[in-house]
Amino acid sequence: GIELGKLLASTGYITLDPGFVNTGAACSAITYIDGEQGILRYRGYPIEQLAERSTFIEVSYLLIYGELPTEQQLREFSSRVNRHTLLHEDLKRFFDGFPRDAHPMPVLSSAVSALSTFYQDSLNPFDEPNVEMSTIRLLAKVPTLAAYAYKKSIGQPFLYPDNSLGLVENFLRMTFGLPAEPYEVDPDVAKALDMLFILHADHEQNCSTSTVRLVGSSEANLFASVSAGIQALFGPLHGGANAAVLEMLEGIQAEGGDVAKFVEQVKNKEKGVRLMGFGHRVYKNYDPRAKIIKKTADDILGKIGGNDELLDIAKRLEETALSDDYFVERKLYPNVDFYTGLIYRALGFPTKYFTVLFALGRLPGWIAHWREMIQDPATKIGRPRQIYVGAKERDYLPMSER
């Protein structure tokens, strides 16, 4: 403590806040969270109402433009997005360069980064029409890129988008359909995925969104900034947690389903094992998204079938953790990722693909934040300071004296 105090004094009292636990980086009008009470609102609208009554395309509009669209605004917005779902044929060839077993997240991030090379005329962050164009292109093309990353991994041909379908239906068809066979989108599957996308659409200054804003603060273009956000989301402490939860549940199942034993391992911090899908930097109460998702998991697994044994393990795990002092004292509750993997699995997605689904949902949030950041006159290039703790000045040593 004394040493750190001296160091801080020697730097003129820089605020040292690793992980930005208590440092505001921006004023934002997009999303409100009350972590103590478990409240989440997009542009003032409670997440529960949006999940029940809205659609992902409408929520995308709301996040990006600030208001719910009129019927005509929504129709125009949807049709503009639909008209841009095709990829340049040369961009499709990018996928040939990746190994077949490549994880789809870095493939998606690279492909989004590559978009900027195809639209070099629209990269000026201060040109409104260009920003608008890049917004529509991203919303339209990222689902196509995500579906192709999946098709690549299973060695199946790419399907062209069918723009008579909505965003989510089109994505499902490009992911699961085959060129020679008709593909009927299951409305229950489409509805469940649409709702999960709504729940993931924004979460204020989380790690990936802060990354998008930080990269964008150097006036880097929207494609480059979103590509960086996708990489930040990939980490297991952030979006990667949804896949890690399912692997954890399967691990417990393989060991005989003893949740109490697993919870003991977590409490003893054995090999750094954590209860994945639990805990949150901001929520010190039940994550409101997890509440909705838990109910959806029950509904959708009941409707279309799924792994009930894993759902049972998840529920017992939650129950055991929530009645244990370790988790109570630290205010650790299920977060958005605890039950999503079970739903994604029931919808037919492989584990490796779960975090890509998170990225599709978070995309409008990233875009909304980048646009807010670029328009805000208070924005400055993000440039944190540091406390230097390295060697004092010393003279260069010739090789023979080292």
Ligand code: ACO
């Ligand atoms: N399992 C066991 N213990 C935990 C967990 C967990 N999931 N999360 C936090 N803790 C413990 C920590 O060990 C620490 O205990 P200590 O005081 O004895 O050292 C205490 O709770 C505080 O935890 P921090 O790591 O300081 O909390 P932080 O806010 O930095 O981390 C995070 C939040 C990363 C989400 C963390 O809770 C975690 O790793 N959870 C598991 C991964 C996960 O589910 N991530 C998804 C988050 S939501 C999202 O990004 C979509």
